[in-house]
Amino acid sequence: MATISRRPAKPPLSSDLENTAHNGHHISSLQAKDNSNRGGGHGTAKRRVVTSFFSGALCMGAILFALRDYVAMLCPPPTATTTQTAVVTEVQSTTTSTTTNSANEKDWKWFEGDVNQFYNELEKDHKRDPTKIANYAVHRWMGTDRSTTHHYELLQASILRYYTGNSPNDALRVLDAGCGLGSAMKWLEERQPTWDIVGHTLSEEQVKFIHDKLPAHKFKVVLKSFDDLDTSQEFDVIYSIEAMIHSMDIQTTLKAWSQHLNRQHGSLVVIDDFLMPGADKSSEEMQLFQRGWMANSFYTVVELNTMARKYGMELVESRDLLAEYRVVELNYKNKVPSLAVEQKKSHQGWIGSKLRHKLTVEGKIGYNLLVFRRMGAKKQRRQQELPQPKISLSKNLPILSTGNDDECASVPRVGDNQEKVVSNITPKKECLSSWYCCDQHKQYLNTLKTKRTNKHGFLMMDESLFGNYMEAFARHLNEFYETIPLDYTSGRFLDIGATGSTASGMQQVTSKFAHFVGPLQYWMLDSDQGAKSLPRTIYCDICDCPQGDSCGFDVTFSHTVLEHAARPEKAFDTVARLTKKGGLTLHLVPWSYQYHATPDDYYRFSHAALKVLMEDRGFEPLEIGYDLCSKPQAVMKRVDEHYDFIWLTYVIAKKL
Structure with missing residues (x-):
């Protein structure tokens, strides 16, 4: 009989660093299945092991790594067990590293794959107001107004831009893949009441919050992995906000999502962190970030697009949200954080958040909105006016009238009393x-200086x-x-x-x-x-x-x-x-x-x-x-x- 083990959901964003609640969107996982009659299930033929994503087995949760081991980030599959006890382990650091000089692993609590204990510990750091969507949104804020709902404005605009059905008021079937505490679903339902929205999460605490504390709503939430979809399910839209990165097998996740998207107009919208081109994914800091943040599927946009095409999806839009919303400047003040434990915040998610902050400022982690569509879907966008996300950096201005060259306007210059x-502005990347x-x-x-053999004046600069x-x-x-x-x-x-x-x-x-x-x-x-x-x-x-x-x-x-x-x-x-x-x-x-x-x-x-x-x-x-x-x-x-x-x-x- 197949059994399901549990793994932690997405760790938090530090409220001190990003002034928002922790990220609770989670983690995609393989549906636990009986592999006895199949050649290895989702893994290799050699790994005929019952695997399950979050709610499930955190891959690295099965083995306790010392600091010297996490650099290698070995990831053996978890053993199938009928029960799995929550374990909080204080990992002893055995080496000294310039990367973690003030962030020794022994200072942080690491969890062995139990999502409930992970969230029980995490929620001690937060008090949430279920009447205010912005208060239980579980991702970074953006813009000069420090809003956590810009993500939903962007999401809605992207969905409507690429939907080619009869009307945006159609009863769209929408999946929130890693729904957290339900903030995106609540925001969308208030603005698109005809949509049929369902969210998947592997956190019992999140399901309980949605059922017991949120105001009345029609959307549904299911306690299961975001790539565990019933054969008959088909969606017009699948979206994932800061959750896809936690997939234990991105190939399986993309395949499942593609198979359940409407072939005529299905869209996948993702907002998440991505590896920047040229950044060293194997560096100590990157490895510790991936461990603390549970960034199990951490790729460049180009790499993700290559994998998506394998499963019949093509990238049709990419927006650099770090640049568009000046995240490094506004959220992080162009500064890297201390990696030391802050008061009682010793949950592994906090070190993941700190390293996310640091590596983003250093240009090694990007933050993008991506839109994928099924290959062969209708190409035209909707031509009616669509709601546009309100970027709070400046006002949307009308086109100015054309003037004569001799009446050319000048850029204003600051006066003595102004x-x-x-x-x-900082250089973004090399x-x-x-x-x-x-x-x-x-x-x-x-x-040229050390190995020059010839010298011609007309060539020299x-x-x-x-x-x-x-x-x-x-x-x-x-x-x-x-x-x-x-x-x-x-x-x-x-x-x-x-x-x-x-x-x-x-x-x-x-x-x-x-x-x-x-x-x-x-x-x-x-x-x-x-x-x-x-x-x-x-x-x-x-x-x-x-x-x-x-x-x-x-x-x-x-x-x-x-x-x-x-x-x-x-x-x-x-x-x-x-x-x-x-x-x-x-x-x-x-x-x-x-x-x-x-x-x-x-x-x-x-x-x-x-x-x-x-x-x-x-x-x-x-x-x-x-x-x-x-x-x-x-x-x-x-x-x-x-x-x-x-x-x-x-x-x-x-x-x-």
Whole structure:
């Protein structure tokens, strides 16, 4: 007879660090089944063991790891037992580490897979008001208003944007995969009363809270794993907020979700933490984060998309919420936390939360909203007006009327008696993509110095031409924003080519560089068909864009876009027309780079070319240089058209 063991649900977010309740969304798991007649069940043929996800066996809960062992993060399957007693273990540290110098494992309580004990201990740190959704939402807050409900606004907008049925008021069948204390279901039910919503959780405490304490509601909650779905169940939408990361087998989870999505219009919406490209998943801090946070399925967005496609789902939207909601700046104040135990908060979830905070600030963990759809589902989005999430960073402004060049508006400057903007934009990451990590010029220049065999003056460039483009962009933007009055609320930042070429098979993005906007409103410009229905977006070709407002933008920006413009002089003409007097323009373009047709690829730019293009259009170049990028070790063995080493050219200029 198959038996089910229990594993902990998602650990908390520190209220001191993130001012919100702990995260209780959980953990996906394999349904415990009798594998006696099957070749190993969900595991390998060698592991014919009854396995169950949360409510179930926490993989690492079966064995007590000493500090020296958790680096390896061995993960043997749990043994099947008819009962499993809650065990709280104080793990003794046997080594000293710079990673955990103030966070020795002996200071933290670690649980051996019993979800009830896990939550009983955790709930001692919290008092919840069931009449206020924001109070029992179990994830980080976002935005200047410190709201925990922005997630639900984003979720609702994504669901309606991709639903292609008859009406958004249809009786959609919706699964909350890892429903926590029911906050998302309650919020959605109040706004979409026709929807049939069910939540899965493996925490008896959470089920009890929903049944006994929440106000009257129609949605249902079931005590079972989020990938344990009945054969007959079909959903129009499956969503998971900070829960998918806990899946003990992401392949099984994705397969189950895909099989139970409506084939005509089924969507999967995920908000979660993701490994950043180039980050070392095997480092001590990463391993301790994964253990404390129970991040059993911790991947990059690209890796997750690859796995999802295997099960018939394609990524159609990716939003960088760290950038869009300035999480590092607003939630974390651009600072890393102490890893020491705080008062009585010794639950393993707190060290997971602290390391999540630290690694996010360091650019090693991202936070994204992803939308997947079943391959073959209807492609068109709904064209009616959809509710848009209220980003509390700035106001949604109307398009300005086009003015004559001789009447070009100027960027306002702070006066003697005015408060100025305090800007603290930080470079987000050094990796351009999963293929390249930048800021490698020092290695290149050092190689020239130590191994040079020939010297030709016409080949040599001054070392001052080399730098880190992300650092340069952030530095100049900070300086620029601090010249703007604090009460200036109508400024706009234009991201040219912002959404990605979906026509070329790329995933759509809508806020990749929103962390650069500072006090301005984030706008996008793109010629891709997928950009037509996006909010705050100008749909046009940058080479010919009468739709764009003359002198309508305080900052114009592009990132590896203008090489795709068939007539770059006209593209830069448009940039000059759109930029206000005194405004800033920033661009990154390739110099030595493989051909990449998205949808086509025309030009390469030297620093001299960018200087001429800027000066001829009334700009004063403030900084021009090259950033060099190389493949990270993880992709060095891949062989295709990608160069091993690339050169990028960047320019920052001010319109006179």
